[in-house]
Amino acid sequence: xxxxxxxxxxxxxxxxxxxxxxxxxxxxxxxxxxxxxxxxxxxxxxxxxxxxxxxxxxxxxxxxxxxxxxxxxxxxxxxxxxxxxxxxxxxxxxxxxxxxxxxxxxxxxxxxxxxxxxxxxxxxxxxxxxxxxxxxxxxxxxxxxxxxxxxxxxxxxxxxxxxxxxxxxxxxxxxxxxxxxxxxxxxxxxxxxxxxxxxxxxxxxxxxxxxxxxxxxxxxxxxxxxxxxxxxxxxxxxxxxxxxxxxxxxxxxxxxxxxxxxxxxxxxxxxxxxxxxxxxxxxxxxxxxxxxxxxxxxxxxxxxxxxxxxxxxxxxxxxxxxxxxxxxxxxxxxxx
Amino acid sequence: xxxxxxxxxxxxxxxxxxxxxxxxxxxxxxxxxxxxxxxxxxxxxxxxxxxxxxxxxxxxxxxxxxxxxxxxxxxxxxxxxxxxxxxxxxxxxxxxxxxxxxxxxxxxxxxxxxxxxxxxxxxxxxxxxxxxxxxxxxxxxxxxxxxxxxxxxxxxxxxxxxxxxxxx
Numbered sequence: 386x387x388x389x390x391x392x393x394x395x396x397x398x399x400x401x402x403x404x405x406x407x408x409x410x411x412x413x414x415x416x417x418x419x420x421x422x423x424x425x426x427x428x429x430x431x432x433x434x435x436x437x438x439x440x441x442x443x444x445x446x447x448x449x450x451x452x453x454x455x456x457x458x459x460x461x462x463x464x465x466x467x468x469x470x471x472x473x474x475x476x477x478x479x480x481x482x483x484x485x486x487x488x489x490x491x492x493x494x495x496x497x498x499x500x501x502x503x504x505x506x507x508x509x510x511x512x513x514x515x516x517x518x519x520x521x522x523x524x525x526x527x528x529x530x531x532x533x534x535x536x537x538x539x540x541x542x543x544x545x546x547x548x549x550x551x552x553x554x555x556x557x558x559x560x561x562x563x564x565x566x567x568x569x570x571x572x573x574x575x576x577x578x579x580x581x582x583x584x585x586x587x588x589x590x591x592x593x594x595x596x597x598x599x600x601x602x603x604x605x606x607x608x609x610x611x612x613x614x615x616x617x618x619x620x621x622x623x624x625x626x627x628x629x630x631x632x633x634x635x636x637x638x639x640x641x642x643x644x645x646x647x648x649x650x651x652x653x654x655x656x657x658x659x660x661x662x663x664x665x666x667x668x669x670x671x672x673x674x675x676x677x678x679x680x681x682x683x684x685x686x687x688x689x690x691x692x693x694x695x696x697x698x699x700x701x702x703x704x705x706x707x708x709x710x711x712x713x714x715x716x717x718x719x720x721x
Numbered sequence: 722x723x724x725x726x727x728x729x730x731x732x733x734x735x736x737x738x739x740x741x742x743x744x745x746x747x748x749x750x751x752x753x754x755x756x757x758x759x760x761x762x763x764x765x766x767x768x769x770x771x772x773x774x775x776x777x778x779x780x781x782x783x784x785x786x787x788x789x790x791x792x793x794x795x796x797x798x799x800x801x802x803x804x805x806x807x808x809x810x811x812x813x814x815x816x817x818x819x820x821x822x823x824x825x826x827x828x829x830x831x832x833x834x835x836x837x838x839x840x841x842x843x844x845x846x847x848x849x850x851x852x853x854x855x856x857x858x859x860x861x862x863x864x865x866x867x868x869x870x871x872x873x874x875x876x877x878x879x880x881x882x883x884x885x886x887x888x889x
Contacts, residue, residue: 391730391747391793394722403722412794419750419789420770432747434794459783463846483859484844485837486771488783489790619858717851 454493477551540583563593576651623647676700737805763803774860784840803832826864
């Protein structure tokens, strides 16, 4: 780990002042940044310990859930209101990491976690995300876990979050504060595709800090699921995951939302494909067709070609679970 | 805002009931602090990357991977390690149950397993065998003693539930 200076602000304003230094990094739960510092992937000159900022509350007002950036993944997932009214969010969080990591990891940190691409983590290799312009070792390399949608010739990394896949379906808003004041970023615009700037995971500006995530009440009742497929049953990143939610009225689909994890540089939504489900019957033939539609432009990299078929089947299965009101159980893992 | 001119930052930690005033560099992890400076070598450095759980301790009652915590960020916290679980020479019920069920082979992961299980019981979200397995998934055992580890935890969980029922 490199040597750095350390400050511990008590207010958001002081934190933003400290984060004006382009070599500063905000530290919350530490589960990703400390790991990256040990690998010499992150080499901050200044660590800004934001754990004392007053961003730890979970507020439910009317139909909105507002989660402070420093709320831990555990506190959020097990909060009684979240369990009762935002169960898709709870389910996705509990599908990720381990209880120890969820106790430390924060809401803001989950959004800002970096990719788990092996080459990004290995400073002895070329990686455009870690060292812009150096090339991408994953293209033509070991790429079993990599992207099948939205990748570029510069980067085929995927965003590793489970929680963010649910937030994409739930239509969350990211509240940020920076040198220019406060602003709100719709969740779909928060993470970005790699293009020719894979070093940028998201649309935060220099010096901006996430202060909260706001989430409207879902309209889909029990017609949701979070289905995560991985190399072992627990404590592993998704090869493919699907958050699915359906509004069903009088036996037909009124609205649908589908987001994929583990397949792209951001949680992947295809609004056009979602809209194609409107007015249709919630049945396997329809689900298989929309799955094909979502994967129509998918491109494998060799070792991850299997993900295209896996994602197609996972979408159809997740929609069947949602239609049946049978969300995936994250403990016994039996896929119904 | 606390600004630190020196590379050593003053912190206070209560570890297994004992208060320590320390001056510590901001890049020292809680795990290294416990092992190297306080000579508490129960928490193990397995992977040092948050992937194995051997370093699990309780911070303010919550189980956390101490290898991924910078010690300075936990200024003022109460830490319990495996050395602090026994009560006045009396083994913690989980320690006794791990022995009873032979829930280890080499023993390297055991301090982390037991601290993690103590956190699991305190959380109160675990009610079945499947949930024990899932909620203990952050602790790897390379010897593969999982069956007996789950038995040991289930035993304590059931006797606590029985005691709670009897009290009601």
